[in-house]
Amino acid sequence: MSDIMRPMSFAHLMNWILTEHHDQGTIFGVSKIVEHKDGQARPIFQEKIESPFGPAAGPHTQLAQNLIAAYAGGSRFFEVKTVQIMDGDELSKCVAKPCITAEDECYNCEWSTELYVPQAFAEYVKAWFACKLLAKEYGLGDPDGFVFNMSVGYDLAGIQSEKIDKYLNEMRDASNTEVWKECMDWALNNLDRFQNVDEAYVKAITPRISESVTISTLHGCPPDEIERIANHLIQNKGFNTFIKCNPTLLGYEFARKTLDSLGFDYIQFDDHHFLEDLQFCDAVPMLRRLMALCAEKGLEFGVKLTNTFPVDVAAGELPSEEMYMSGRSLYPLTLSLAGKLSHEFDGKLRISYSGGADYHNIKALVDCGIWPVTMATTMLKSGGYNRLAQIAAQFDDKENGAFQGVDVAKLDALLAQLFADCHYQKPMKPLPSRKLDKKVPLIDCFTAPCRNGCPIEQDIPAYLMLVNAGKYEEALEVITHRNALPFITGTICSHRCQDKCMRNAYEESVYIRTQKLKAAEGGFSALLPKLKAGAPVSGKxxxxxxxxxxxxxxxxxxxxxxxxxxxxxxxxxxxxxxxxxxxxxxxxxxxxxxxxxxxxxxxxxxxxxxxxxxxxxxxxxxxxxxxxxxxxxNKGSAGLEYGEEMNVIEFLEKAKKAPESLQLGENVVVIGGGNTAMDAARAAKRIPGVKKVSLVYRRTKRYMPADQEELELALEDGVEFRELLAPVGVKDGVLTCHEMELGAPDATGRRTPVDTGRVVEVPACTVITAVGEKVxxxxxxxxxxxxxxxxxxxxxxxxxxxxxxxxxxxxxxxxxxxxxxxxxxxxxxxxxxxQAFDTEKYVEKNVNADYQAPLAKRGILCNDCKSCDEIRCLGCATVCETCTEVCPNRANVAVWVPGKRMRQIIHVDGMCNECGNCATFCPYDSRPYKDKFTLFWSEEDFNNSENEGFLRLEGDLTRVRLGGQVKEYHVEDASCGLYEDLRKLICAVYANYSYLLK
CATH class of the missing domain: 3.50.50.60 (FAD/NAD(P)-binding domain)
Structure with a gap:
């Protein structure tokens, strides 16, 4: 396929919305639709917003359906995607694809709308008109309770160009535009499709789409250019104005130290942006002048914090040389800049916030007086737009007054908590691959990644459901069908299943191992008497x-x-x-x-x-x-050039059975970085007479093979980690090591240790070698x-x-x-x-009979997983559909097919720009935007694609590409020769989801 998006007509948009909502109760896949009924709203720009948040200028505000989906989820402040003089095909060619990856912190290499500016304008108008209709028809809130905020860049000449000036003028008043007429005519001609919308209401919809603008500037834009742009938009155009600031205002040293201290030391960047960008000493007087100018003009002014943060592509994350970071790694930088500016301006400078905001911090931000808040990264993760409902629920407190300033004391308190907050601490170890080692099928792609990630493919969803219901004996029966050691694995299993758990994209994995042990302990006494050997087999x-x-x-x-x-x-x-x-x-x-x-x-x-x-x-x-x-x-060896080393197995056996027999001395060194090394170090700490245990490894903790939890436990026990040391030999109570440093990363991001030539001595009465044991x-x-x-x-x-x-x-x-x-x-x-035996007995029990139960959990984050009584399982064996959730454009759609137990995925070509986000979160080693069965809207797009998929032709023919072959079928005919499951899928789209068709 190509990455060209085909905007829908207003008629297509509204038919889709009304039909889908009637049939399924959803709007562009958003099931958690938020209603604002209390009449409360916050004043802003002589307008008002029923909630202080919404999508940032980015992937969720590019197309009309994106904005509508965000509105359905509870958003009421929309920063529509940035427009600039370079647009359409010219801009699209500059954006490498895929352009987004949001596995943890988010990276992107795109910045403005990929549409032509007139197309972008039309999308915003269609979304505006649609939200007005939906507010009234579905009782979602005050039709005037939301605001569209423009974003423009990146230089004055471009903003003053005829194209952008026309955009600004028509966003202020769209009444004489073709798209406004299109929306108005459709609404008036289709009043019979509404219950609560009448002619008077439609005709009263205001064409004033936006009265405000956020100025987005490229890195390196001179301060006088920024001020000239602002002056133009304030004095000449009369817009309420936000200036988007870059996190580079904090300075290189601060940014580097902050990210390093939170575990993001692997993110690479140099100081050139910090030197070229707006400096804090220049920003402050400029902002004071602009504040005064807006006050004089009766307009609102503020800063938008912050732009994304430019970093190097170091491990092939995206097909570009530089990318832009956002998400939880940007939050400490943006919050720090908010604090710095708030102190400088005594809280009087308004801050519009966007930099790692999400469910965990948005309420605290707003309580500090920092709003509106816009988000992108959290909505790119599993749950997508449905994450907004939980965020909206935090603002039922009627605190809806006008901006009164930033509470600097509250903001300082928030900053003081920052470095102790686990939400912004990167794990010591890189995230394990969450991908399964297989490709996504065209049909029936729902799967339980936890089960597939387990070497014995335990029926994990089945026993989790039983444990959740308190049926421990039944859960243990399911477990022991494939797992002979439920107590051992329930206690010390390395739980690769949890690496694959889709809950990782929310906060952290379901504690599968813990639930297994809970089942084992709770069901053992009842199940044990019922177990018996099978019928005797002769001859063996x-x-x-x-x-x-x-x-x-x-x-x-x-x-x-x-x-x-x-x-x-x-x-x-x-x-x-x-x-x-x-x-x-x-x-x-x-x-x-x-x-x-x-x-x-x-x-x-x-x-x-x-x-x-x-x-x-x-x-x-x-x-x-x-x-x-x-x-x-058999013993392994660290290969010391001289001195004695104790083998880890020998040590651990003695430490377990006869610790009193060990005379280790005060200083013990363990060489190694695996789980066994962690065991040895922790065990040595418990031996009488030992005062200090050091763990020596030639790489950093990030590259140690030990599991994250084993590293954490060793640190909790007081083990000292001596990183980047390569042992040479031990003599006279001293282990001599070569000091290493990490060299340049390879294609995977792994950095090879390089000898610095320096020597380090580590006190060592005993050296324990915990390296590869042998057969x-x-x-x-x-x-x-x-x-x-x-x-x-x-x-x-x-x-x-x-x-x-x-x-x-x-x-x-x-x-x-x-x-x-x-x-x-x-x-x-x-x-x-x-002797053959069955292991498949409980496979069917992995599926929850209630399809809605797993869906109800989508988009809901847990704030404190360790204290949560809920298992948090998302029921992936029953419903996956993650690719539908994480697509900003709604290009992946789940449809019911007669005879199929679960919904099937259709990819809609015309709605996709190949951002690649669905590929990040699909549990398979696949890209849904390339690998799922695709619906095409035009022959041109069909011909320009290699995706397997279909195109509806004139008459009753359907053109299908399958296995590289293109054929035409009468799909209503069961004997047409097309693979039956795909034939039924196409027929289901035609019969029940015709709104997907252009």
């Missing part, structure tokens, strides 16, 4: 060598399948690394014991204190299959198993059978040190290869 007898998580899981599943199975364990109890190495402060022995009981309930036998090294010996004893599940217990290659070769160049057994990828028939290798010994749930996944494969 399995020996499992090793009683760690992998071996226990294999025995559990084989026993459930009716196979005679015995575990041989060399130690005195089952549990492997989890039992004997992982510290008790991380997992209690009782949790492991409970999982052992579940395994034994399935009929598995256990032989302890017995080391078996020969598979043949077991075959000679009558066993038909042997599974090696021996783990990776026991000798065990495999002694049994005749083929091994690879890393010493690991060569196995069939699907069955994990080794080169020796009926000998299997699972767990850490097969793939290297891994997670418990990965061990369960391997055990499942091997057990299934020996």
């Amino acid at each position: 007898k399995v020996a499992v060598i090793g009683g760690g998580p992998a071996g226990m899981s294999a025995a559990y599943f084989l026993g459930r399948a009716g196979v005679d199975v015995t575990i041989f364990e060399r130690k005195d109890s089952l549990g492997g690394i989890v039992r004997h190495v992982i510290p008790a402060f991380r997992i209690p022995a009782s949790a492991i014991d409970n999982d052992v009981k579940l395994m034994e309930a399935m009929g598995a036998k256990v032989v302890l204190n017995t080391e078996v090294k020969s598979a043949q010996e077991l075959f000679d004893q009558g066993y038909t299959h042997v599974i090696f599940a021996t783990g990776a217990w 026991d290659t000798a065990l495999y070769t002694a049994n005749g198993l083929a091994v690879d160049n890393r010493g690991k057994a060569v196995v069939n990828a699907e069955t994990l059978e080794s080169s020796i028939k009926n000998v299997f290798v699972i767990g850490d010994g097969q793939k290297g040190p891994g997670t418990v749930v990965e061990a369960i996944a391997g055990a499942t494969k091997a057990a299934k290869a020996i």
